[in-house]
Amino acid sequence: MKLKSNVAISDSGFVFDANTGESYSLNPIGIEILNELKQSKITEDLFAYLNNKYEVAEFTLEQNLMDFLSQLKQYGIIDE
Amino acid sequence: MSKLAYERPIINKINAGVPDKYGMQTQVGSIPYIDEIPVEKLLSEYGSPLYAVSEKIIRRKYREAHKAFSSRYPKVQFAWSYKTNYLDAICKVYHSEGSWAEVVSGFEYDKAILNGVEGHHIIFNGPDKSEEDLKKAVENKSLIHIDHFDELYMLLAIADSSKERPKVAIRINMDTGIHPQWDRFGFNYENGEAWNALNRILVSKKLDLVGLHTHIGTYIMSGAPYAVATSKLIDLALRVDEKFNHKIKYLDLGGGFASANTLKGAYLSGKDTCPSYADYADAITNTILNSELDPNNLPTLILETGRALVDEAGYILGTVLANKRLADGRRSMIIDIGINMLFTSFWYDHDMVPAKPKSQFTEDTSIYGPLCMNIDVIRSAIRFPSLEKGENVVIPRIGAYNMTQWLQFITYRPNIVLIDQEGKTHVIRKKETMDTFKAQEISPKYLG
Ligand SMILES: Cc1ncc(COP(=O)(O)O)c(C=O)c1O
Numbered sequence: 001m002k003l004k005s006n007v008a009i010s011d012s013g014f015v016f017d018a019n020t021g022e023s024y025s026l027n028p029i030g031i032e033i034l035n036e037l038k039q040s041k042i043t044e045d046l047f048a049y050l051n052n053k054y055e056v057a058e059f060t061l062e063q064n065l066m067d068f069l070s071q072l073k074q075y076g077i078i079d080e
Numbered sequence: 081m082s083k084l085a086y087e088r089p090i091i092n093k094i095n096a097g098v099p100d101k102y103g104m105q106t107q108v109g110s111i112p113y114i115d116e117i118p119v120e121k122l123l124s125e126y127g128s129p130l131y132a133v134s135e136k137i138i139r140r141k142y143r144e145a146h147k148a149f150s151s152r153y154p155k156v157q158f159a160w161s162y163k164t165n166y167l168d169a170i171c172k173v174y175h176s177e178g179s180w181a182e183v184v185s186g187f188e189y190d191k192a193i194l195n196g197v198e199g200h201h202i203i204f205n206g207p208d209k210s211e212e213d214l215k216k217a218v219e220n221k222s223l224i225h226i227d228h229f230d231e232l233y234m235l236l237a238i239a240d241s242s243k244e245r246p247k248v249a250i251r252i253n254m255d256t257g258i259h260p261q262w263d264r265f266g267f268n269y270e271n272g273e274a275w276n277a278l279n280r281i282l283v284s285k286k287l288d289l290v291g292l293h294t295h296i297g298t299y300i301m302s303g304a305p306y307a308v309a310t311s312k313l314i315d316l317a318l319r320v321d322e323k324f325n326h327k328i329k330y331l332d333l334g335g336g337f338a339s340a341n342t343l344k345g346a347y348l349s350g351k352d353t354c355p356s357y358a359d360y361a362d363a364i365t366n367t368i369l370n371s372e373l374d375p376n377n378l379p380t381l382i383l384e385t386g387r388a389l390v391d392e393a394g395y396i397l398g399t400v401l402a403n404k405r406l407a408d409g410r411r412s413m414i415i416d417i418g419i420n421m422l423f424t425s426f427w428y429d430h431d432m433v434p435a436k437p438k439s440q441f442t443e444d445t446s447i448y449g450p451l452c453m454n455i456d457v458i459r460s461a462i463r464f465p466s467l468e469k470g471e472n473v474v475i476p477r478i479g480a481y482n483m484t485q486w487l488q489f490i491t492y493r494p495n496i497v498l499i500d501q502e503g504k505t506h507v508i509r510k511k512e513t514m515d516t517f518k519a520q521e522i523s524p525k526y527l528g
Contacts, residue, residue, distance in 0.1 A: 015091075023094040027441035030089040056086035060468060067405055068089040074409045075093065 001069070002040040002079050009034050017077060024075065029054075033068065037078055043069065088466040090441045108465055110437040111395070111474040115499045119397050119435040119472055122497065127511060128472070129398040129417045131496040133479060135173055137393035139501070142177045145389060148357035152365040155380040159203050161335050162188040164386030164480045165394075169498050169508035171195050174389075182384040186213040193220075203332070203384070205251065205293070207231075207265065214238055218246045225249045225293045225332070227266055232277060239286040249291030249332065250277050254312050256296050256305035265295070269312050278316060282324045289326060291382070292316055295334025298387065299343065302355055303363030306333060310367040317379065318372055330380040333364055337388035341428045341477050350428075357388070387480040394479025396422060397435070400467045401450060411445045413464065415473055418449030418456050420489040422475065423482055425458050432458065435472035438465035451490050488512070 006018040013031055015024040026034070029050075036046060043065070051061055072078045112119060114132045123130055142158070149156040159182035160174035166188060171181070172195055181192035184206030192202050199220025207227040209217070214231075215238055217224050226232050226248055239246050251266030252274045267274040281287050292313045296305055310333065317328040337360050342350040368378065398417035406412050419425050432447060442463040449456035458475075467473065486493060492512035497505045 014094075025092050025094055027087060027090045027439065029087055030091050033089055053084055054086035055083040060088075061086070063403075064088045064466075067403075068091065070405065071091055071409060075091070 003037040087439050090443050110434050126495045129494045132395045133498050134393045135500050138173050141389050145357045148361040152361050157382045159384050161384045161386035165390050165483050218242050218244050225251050245288045247290050248287045249293045251293045256308040258305045262297050291330040293332040298336045299338045300336045303359045307363040307367045310364050314371045330382050332382035335384040335386045339387045339391035390479040391477045396475045396478050398473050400471050411443050414448045416450050418451045420487040423485040430475050432475045
């Protein structure tokens with residue numbers, strides 16, 4: 001799983017996808033995940049990284065992360 | 081190393097420039113307390129969902145409304161519109177402020193009597209008054225607002241056999257420039273029906289014509305239609321005086337003032353468009369004071385305001401049951417408040433906020449109730465922060481019509497609490513239980 005090329009991330013929480021011309025707004029943890037996905041990663045690693053860093057119940061994180069990643073795929077921002 | 085505070089990751093597509101159906105506003109507030117009592121505490125004590133009504137707000141709004149009119153006009157009387165919220169405790173708060181009762185059925189009439197309202201302080205409106213209802217109202221010297229000729233003739237017959245001379249007004253419908261024009265209640269002004277009815281009453285000499293009544297509609301968004309309505313009632317009052325030398329004692333302008341809720345499909349929030357009590361009061365009282373009515377013998381002005389008095393005092397509190405992603409990627413949230421408890425969600429886009437302050441990051445969300453029915457939609461499109469299962473939400477301004485028009489459907493109706501002026505809570509209607517239903521239902525023996 002990897003962020004597509006031509007997707008620009010700004011620190012202020014905006015993402016511009018030059019492939020489609022669409023823009024997105026994200027919260028800080030959303031931006032952080034996209035930055036992590038600049039390098040190819042598997043879901044389990046991403047989960048472990050966030051689980052170590054944030055105070056959150058595992059099942060909540062798992063549910064939220066799966067949901068978020070499925071949205072990224074739907075918007076075409078990441079590749080499998 | 082201690083871990084950082086977590087927030088669910090969120091991504092929203094930006095639709096440049098145009099506000100979409102989710103609206104421009106992205107900042108969502110919170111309501112952690114109702115009259116200084118934590119929402120969480122109320123829910124853990126009385127169960128979720130829960131209606132909470134603030135006595136403080138009821139009284140504050142009532143006094144504001146009363147002052148708006150009484151500072152402009154010498155004789156003002158409010159009559160609490162029972163159908164808007166007829167929980168006894170709520171009615172008694174209004175009566176303790178000096179409000180009479182306005183009822184539209186035998187059931188509401190009996191409730192008003194049991195709430196200690198004197199017969200001559202009950203206004204009896206509506207198209208459905210049985211002979212028995214009317215006889216009782218005549219005996220009690222209540223103010224009977226006649227809706228149609230069949231009622232008028234029934235009253236004439238009752239008057240023949242009664243010691244009391246019935247005190248009556250007629251309800252009048254009219255064109256005030258608003259749409260839709262309500263013409264199904266009362267007698268029409270423009271086509272002369274109202275004038276006919278007044279003549280019939282006065283010629284008979286059997287009924288004591290004390291007032292003229294209209295209720296032009298509900299959620300009226302400006303004072304102007306009230307000025308038109310007032311001048312039409314005054315025209316009839318002057319004609320009655322001229323022809324029969326009979327003075328009308330009161331003009332009843334009904335209800336209909338808007339509350340700050342937002343109608344479905346409205347572009348602007350109700351908070352920005354709702355007129356003040358003063359706007360309505362100006363329109364009505366200026367019309368009376370500038371009219372040909374004798375300034376030394378002015379009629380009492382009666383108001384049957386419902387929604388605009390009680391909406392703000394009521395809240396419904398609930399809990400998130402689940403979050404889901406819909407087929408097209410939209411987020412949906414299921415809460416334990418359904419349309420069965422929030423009948424007004426059929427015509428309002430109710431505000432809804434988390435009980436606890438949340439991040440400013442919101443997502444386009446559809447909010448569904450718990451009923452296994454497609455129509456159970458509380459908000460089809462709202463920008464809402466992410467809440468986990470078990471977190472609490474608050475829907476404000478639901479005091480009008482929900483606790484009367486609610487439906488018993490699929491689930492029990494929940495507790496209703498009143499928060500008194502000292503901040504103490506009182507259950508004023510108990511949550512339904514299986515016994516509620518057992519008390520009403522009967523299975524024929526052969527079914528076992
Ligand atoms: C005769 C009459 N009076 C008063 C009211 C209260 O109206 P509102 O809640 O719009 O003030 C109604 C409501 O339908 C009504 O029918």
